[in-house]
Amino acid sequence: MDNYSTSRKVAVFLADGCEEIEALTVVDLLTRSGIPRTMVSINPTREVTSSHGVTITADTTVDQLPFDEYDMLVLPGGIPGTPNLEACSPLCDALKRFAASGKQIAAICAAPSILAHLGLLKDVKATCNPSFEDDLEQHGARLTWQPVTVYRNFITSQAMGTAIPFGLAIVTHYLGDRTATELRDKIKYRQ
């Protein structure tokens, strides 16, 4: 993987009640690939406690984040992590700016519903956790029911069990198929 690199930066957002594997699998695969990534707490402090009771210390807090330096915003799911992310105004404002300017947005499990509610998924092919499919459809998304869907500047995915292909899709976006396939083989992911 030494022949490929990117200086474009990815921000992964962490809220209390987020699904830790959906968040950290992306962090893991980006770190392995050398793609610059920042874990961003939406709390006033860097500590966040996941939906399964795991406390993680993020790299920074949302109020300190220079959004314009970033190329992609990543939203893990989990309850109440997803409504907590949706209640974060600086994040939602940035999502609207990113969507309008064609920058990248990735969301998994319940989190694509945030994009739907913001009106960003009209006529966008997308996937999400089955519990949120009606929500996406009511807001104009074109459901694919696939583990991962890459469409325009959106990468969406279904659930904790699709976190690896979700992360690999982000790696593919920055470094290409060959690098992502090498990484998949190295971690012994079969699918």
Added chain:
Amino acid sequence: MDNYSTSRKVAVFLADGCEEIEALTVVDLLTRSGIPRTMVSINPTREVTSSHGVTITADTTVDQLPFDEYDMLVLPGGIPGTPNLEACSPLCDALKRFAASGKQIAAICAAPSILAHLGLLKDVKATCNPSFEDDLEQHGARLTWQPVTVYRNFITSQAMGTAIPFGLAIVTHYLGDRTATELRDKIKYRQ
């Protein structure tokens, strides 16, 4: 999954440099299944920083752990997490006691090498990260080259990309195939 439960407790060990997804996928799936689990830092404090720079706060530290109350010890891989676990005397002593008394031990990626070095894998069918296969064979293990191997009181697995089937094998051990299959379907894991 409401019909099944267990009071048997699982300890997941965290060292600096451990592979966070290998550790936390087990924590995630056990928590979802209602199987009592404790994240145990082998540091003097509860804070541990993973091989990909994620700081996690464990539930307790190894010097506070009442090992005898536990039914299973789980070892994630990662470098230098694995040699750090192997340098932890209270843990290695407990692994030998657990093996001798037929209690459960689970290890993934590089971590089965710890069991091999302690002489616990002689004539035991096991799997591990390809980089450690020679090490296991030299210490008498019977390699399966499978994503997950359940044999006697040992559950072993290959790598970060097999962390979900590894966790599901632990759930199966305590709650049975049907519950594990329901969980696999719920998280949308396909394999």
